[in-house]
Amino acid sequence: MAKGDRVNLAHTTVLLIDDQPTSLDMLGSIVQGFGCKEQIKCASAQAAVELLARRAVDLILIDCIMPDMDGYEFVRWLRRDAPTPTRYVPVIMILGHASQAKVQQGRDCGASFVVAKPLSPSLLLKRIIWLGAEDRDFVEAEHYVGPDRRVRNYGPPAGTDGRRESDLSGELGAAVEENMDQDDIDMLLKPMKVSL
Template identity: 30%
Template sequence: MSTTLPPRLSVLIATANGELSSTLAAMLRRLGLTNTRVARDSAEVFRLLSQSPYDAMIIDNAIGPEDGIAVTRRVRLNAAAPHRGMAVVMVSGDMPPEQGREAQDAGIDEFVRLPATAQILASRLESAIATPRPFVVAPDYAGPDRRRQEEPIDGEDRRAPINRSPKAP
């Protein structure tokens, strides 16, 4: 399968579901990505993130004991974390629209509804990594710009300039 993803991309797969983690790892291998690790719960996510940098995280919202939304929010809001700006792709088989908006507000880059193909996973990873949206840092939000399209602004734009570096306040 052809992809523009760099083969040395390091990906953390975060899901409590062993079958899902195996399936996601197999999809990544089909894409030529072999530098992967699996976390079975939110505590292991933070342990692995403290040990090594990752370019991307694929996270299931039902990871436990913290859900994927809470994990993403903690990752994004930790200004000192070197992984703060990594791509985050959330996977879920059944997520109500309001929870999807909550995930976006936590800072996910992309969303994959399960079941999915390797091609769909690749397109979401490519979108988050090859053509990332600007990284925004605000008092209660850090993550990709939630606007997917440019719209004209009536009046003065009060937002601070967008900074691509996730480490700068």
């Protein structure tokens, strides 16, 4: 982004959800600094569910870890059960510390971004600007509903210049092979020392 670039959130309503009042106020201060038209604060995900039944918002910022309904459950509800177009609203989940069990649950919940603390206003604004500019498909499958997670591997559309052999297809179909087990997946992601 260039120094002279602008961001226009003057028409945007943001929903902030966090059970910690001080964190909620701090997040509200950041959003106010960005120049958002309106911010609505909810101290629980359940309160947010009730609010979204009555009115629309343009962006949701939610803490991952909350008692009762946590951020992950909220996003799953939003993507599967909320009315249209609310179910498509971009969601940024904000993660402090998550116990290992919660991290497992959080995979594939359907958030647009998960950002970990420490979180600077600069980074949060970059993510919002990305959401405002991106054209990311919305996927509805049996086990996942949310923005297309293959965004980095998609490449240009088929038949156009610039596609790489490794770019994925936009077409989803039924799986043709057995699912990999978790150990295989972990091995693919694990950094390994090699001798050169």
